[in-house]
Ligand SMILES: Nc1ncnc2c1ncn2[C@@H]1O[C@H](COP(=O)(O)OP(=O)(O)O)[C@@H](O)[C@H]1O
């Protein structure tokens with residue numbers, strides 16, 4: 619199994635880039651795990667308390683569970699991946715059966731911050747987009763898809779997203795084998811990553 623870790627700030631386009639990378643692989647050969655599925659279970663908090671949680675700090679992620687699941691998949695065993703609700707700010711009761719595949723892509727803002735997780739990656743990439751571009755994309759997406767409003771996103775950006783990006787996410791660029799520029803759609807960079815995967819698989 620080849621495991622590829624893809625980090626980068628919120629709105630940089632990680633999910634989009636991953637979809638482009640895997641689009642040419644046959645179904646069943648590739649699986650994607652999002653770090654977002656591994657936000658910690660916050661059922662012990664009220665919804666109001668959960669809205670105040672710092673979701674851009676490494677402590678928000680259940681890295682031990684993610685690490686365990688990656689090791690299980692690498693060993694050829696299936697796992698039950700948690701399902702997260704951005705509307706509820708909490709893990710749901712559902713799980714998704716995820717089976718081992720030839721290629722596994724793991725993406726998330728904080729995915730390159732954890733040393734044990736980094737060691738499991740055969741290839742590490744970082745998706746870069748300028749902060750103004752990321753904020754615009756995040757605003758549009760969170761209002762359209764995640765039940766947020768303008769004030770909420772702007773407030774969270776100033777108080778949490780920006781400082782956490784500078785402190786934890788941007789520094790992980792140094793761990794990346796490849797930096798994918800994504801201020802605009804970048805088919806060349808996506809093709810390069812795809813050919814590296816094909817080369818490693820052959
Ligand atoms: N290169 C790009 N140019 C314009 N919009 C983009 C680009 N890449 C992604 N987007 C859009 O930006 C938003 C956030 O992208 P997404 O892939 O969800 O980012 P991330 O997973 O890094 O948070 C989505 O609406 C997506 O369609």
Ligand SMILES: O=c1ccn([C@@H]2O[C@H](COP(=O)(O)O)[C@@H](O)[C@H]2O)c(=O)[nH]1
Nearest residue numbers: 628629654673674703704707708726727
């Ligand atoms: O309950 C939650 C959990 C996380 N977030 C925000 O999501 C982004 C990470 O997702 P991307 O898809 O990489 O943008 C992170 O910046 C958190 O602030 C949330 O809003 N609510």
